[in-house]
Amino acid sequence: MTENACLTSIAEVNRQFDAGLSGLEAVENNFPFLANQYYLSLINWDDPEDPIKKIIIPNSAEMVKWGSLDPSMEARNTKSPGLQHKYQATALMLISDNCGGFCRFCFRKRLFIKPEDEKIRDLSTDIDYIRSHPEISNVLLSGGDALMIPTSRLSKIVSALFSIKHVKSVRIGTKMPAYNPFRITGDESLQAMIQENSRSGKMLYFMTQFNHPRELTKEAKEAMDLLRLSGASLANQTPILNGVNNDPETLSGLCSNLAEAGNVPYYLFQCRPAAGNRHFTVPVENTYEIYEKAKRSLSGLAKRARYVMSHATGKIEVIGMDSGKVYMKYHQAANPGDIGKMMSFKRNPKALWFDDYL
Template sequence: MKFMEGTRVLGTHELQASSITRYQVTKFYRERITNSRYYEQLKHIVEPSAKECESPGSLDTSGEHDNTVTPGLQHKYAQTGLLLVTDRCASYCRFCFRKRIVGKNSDEIAPNFSLIAQYIGAHPEMTNVLLSGGDPFVLSSAKLDRILDHLLPIAHLETIRFGTKMFAFAPKRFEDRALPDLFRRIHKSGKTAAIVTHFDHIGEISVDAEWRVRSLRELGVQFFNQSVLLAKVNDDAEILAATFAKCHQMGIRPYYLFQARPVKGASHFQVPLRRGLEIARSVNQRLSGIQKTFKYIMSHYTGKIEILDLGTDGRLYMRYHQNKTSEKIGRIFSRQHVDAACWLDDLPEE
């Protein structure tokens, strides 16, 4: 296998033991980053590194198995259902937290949307669903329409979300003439259509992507962006501030800056929490008031934790942005900080 550091011969067992995701990148993205002044940063997103062979961690950092209520549907937070609709992406990110699924024939992908619709219908507290995977836009528009056949009749669903990195990898996907009708169909059903883009770096935002985003916004589609804080890629306040400012200009609300997870084969992307806080603070110093809408988040097994600050008492202060137990949401808690800690589990419980 060709790594950035050189070619190595690996057996099938070694590839599986290290959770090495296969290499795949769209021609559009490969040409864009190759011709970009940011190539030395952006190459780490899609090009394999030998570090993946020695990068420890878990393949389910957020407890997705434990929160699966029926095949393909997770219900961790009361208001939100997460649907795994495909195990494929246009390109494979080396830091992916679903390495156990992507690029493989996974049995975690939804096989029966009638069964999923029955569960959602029986849970009126669920007001929105997120189509994820994999990337839902690798599916045909006809396939997405068939999924909507099961979701749109559910009266208490208010929002249909799509999580995608396709605007970075292959923006021409959104030239499909069937897509406007799909989003109009969502609106005609009385629901909101939302797309959560995944721009990690200003160098990923192309003119093509911007044009496609603006055209869909004219149809009433809401846009949010999530980024992952990645060592050697975007652990730079100027880069992230430029990314978020550009998203805001395009009508995409900066939503989450995720702490990279301790994923097996990808934990080398993690940035220490102290450094992450310094970057997040510096990003906010570079943005206007209406641009600083992102939260610095750790998507932990116990919930989505907003990382707030490191106190003069040497404690890291946090609060639950989301939690399975509603009483915990919004509550501030702290743990003693440890140098080089990158995850909640690296901090001692008391």
């Protein structure tokens, strides 16, 4: 596909795909819409329950008043515009406030509503902060989507980080292999950047987001192959989403196809309580059961993902249930002393978030 123009309104989608969408103006005005021709071509427009459609097309259910624009309270960990330091060993840099498409379940949709408020403005300030904190061993580049910035700028950021002795790895957060794989396959400079930095003795990761097996197209796999063959490692994370991947067969297919493509299933997230997300949420205990059933048909390589809630206090892993209780532990924590802390709670089949157990 040589043409892959962005579409910014449902009216454009209707014109190009005869999609028959209507009554979504209020949703568009509240939570912006963005997609491209390639990703929209994956939708079966005759299926009202199409999972790709649910990922990218606005839904009137987004107008239900629920959640917040900062569900993980990232503001409390922000050290300067675009730089967060929540976990001792990890710094997060928001290097972009745009994406290849706007996921309807995004937990940082505030970036698209109020652009420029949180994106990095002064790279030197953030690099100096990381350099002065030797406990930081890895840096996550995110946004928005880290591959929305030019490769020349991305290369400068990665090189600057790798020049810091205590930074051992850099993770690049992106959904571009799913949304627009041509961003990768058509950019030789990106491949060169990966090759150059992979020879540094440090690790470069691409943290992808595939939510459904149908996103793993031939083009997407070609993009992932190029990233791997250039010297990067791949890991995938996805939230569990009602109507998209909340059944064992779909989840099993996603994890197995990712593993076969050399992309490690890394995190399975509870959908965060972000504004507009209520219809995507699946109860915590239901999600745990879905994943356990999915794992029965997976190899050890394909079932390495941890099921976690990215809570304000840390990444809380759901590790087990019995007839009366659900068991969790801090896989990662804002307070280092909480890491590994075990917790048990009375079961609550309606719980959608950690706070519902407190």
